[in-house]
Amino acid sequence: MAQAAVQVDPQGDALLSVQNIEVIYDHVILVLKGVSLSVPERGVVALLGANGAGKTTTLKAISNLLRAERGEVTKGSIHFGGKRIDRQTPHELVQQGVIQVMEGRHCFEHLTVEENLLTGAYTRRDGHKAVMQDLEMVYRYFPRLKERRGSQAGYTSGGEQQMCAIGRALMSRPRMILLDEPSMGLAPQLVASIFETMKRLNEDEGVTFLLAEQNTTVALKYASYGYILESGRVVMDGAADVLSANEDVKEFYLGLSGSGRKSYRDVKHYKRRKRWLA
């Protein structure tokens, strides 16, 4: 049974495939209890769920930022482009094209916006000229950053910082960006503009996105496929339009209710559904 689980790869030759991973923090706290997902090349996939469901942890398991937080992947495997990556350092992963944009932006406050962007090119070895070309590319997608290029990032607005963080990731020439809560703390208009840019980057530059979002409405509008996490497990997944149409998703994640308030007795319990054993 367990052996069969490792072989599962629902979407064939996906760019990223996460199989049945378990994550433990500090050797004691079990945060992910067998999460499987896959992201196709040039896809936009959303990872949905409430606070503490394990979205960020899943992303950090992929980018391997977990180790610095005393977390580790204890079971399962992660493949990127057919290669197993769950023992690689973030440095190696960025070189191979997987980069994470962390929740809460995390710009380098005392560096200027342009210096922030340039740090994203740290792992590149293709010379100054190529880096400068990509800097211009980032400024094309985020003209606002060009205006603010000389300001210290700590003094820019939340939206500018989010652009700066995404631009910084772009500077590493990624194949895939793990985008954690890009909408956090931003005005709806800005959120829409950030997501529009993500879509353009996906279509024009061929960047694959795995997106963790609490804002389910926006995420399902821009993603093509979604996974819903609940206390460290994937409880439901499907194409974005299928998820948006699902009654329970509407009720709990989209805040839409067709039939008035339900009684908790009628609520389906998803946590028993162990799709990682399928």
Place this chain on the structure above:
Amino acid sequence: MNLKHLAIGVVCSLGSIPVVGLLLQQLAEAAPNDIFFGWDFYIEVVVTGLLQGVMYALVALGFVLIFKASAIFNFAQGAMVLFAALAMVGFIEMGLHWTLAFLLAAVVMIIVAILIERVVLRPMVNQEPIILFMATIGIFFVLDGLGQTIWGSNVKALDIGISQTPWFVLQGEFFPGGLRLIPTEVVAAVVGALTVTLLAVLFQYTKVGRALRAVADDHQAALSVGIPLKFIWAIVWSVAGIVGLVAGVMWGTSLGVQFSLSLIALKALPVLILGGFTSIPGAIVGGLIVGVGEQVGEVFIGPLFGGAIQDWFAYMLAMIFLLFRPQGLFGERIIERV
């Protein structure tokens, strides 16, 4: 940006010299029995203070480098100064020329830095700053003990061919006896200035420098864009070790290489509080202020208190700074935005 701050700082400090002089002249007139004031004498005291200040700044620099890159207050910096100086003396005693000994000692400091990163820092990643601080206290005693075990604890002379007899320059109408300069201090000042310029350029204009500053700001984000922390930390500790070596050589030639060298780190504390823990120019300007303040205070104000204020003057200055500008003269403003 950094260089601009440095320029402003230097101009302000230099500008305050004549002002303080005038005040002291008034003071000397008010209490003529205790204090003697003459402009040539005053300038000489100030110059001595400035040169001394560069020596303090060299020690403070090591702290700033490590604090900037890893937010660790490295208590062991003093021990690193001592260890580096001991290693260099050790190599000279083996019959090597001092330049070769210096290079070998630099290699030793790089090895020490890599070992510290491997053995102490790596297992402690993401611990509280206070725990890392305690770890550096451990490093202090290990280095201190190790150095003295290998090279012995007696006072050693360190001779790098600088004469100890003072120079008298600018002899003329203004300085009847000439301006008295100690060669070691002049060399230290020049070396200090070179070191600082080199570091400023390294930090401001190179890729590794940018990465160092990025790590200083947010090491998780640095990790996320693929900056290898282990490598950066090893570099920072190496650079701090080499700066410590330079400081050790300069202090060693004037004081002799001995245990008390590790305690000059304590003099670096007020320098850091004045200049700001995160600023290289701050370390320099702080060093100069403490150096001059100490000398001028001792010579011209000391007699009013019965002398010997040199030992605590810097700390008092630091305390006043803590009250009014806790981040120091050039410390990074704490940016808080929501």
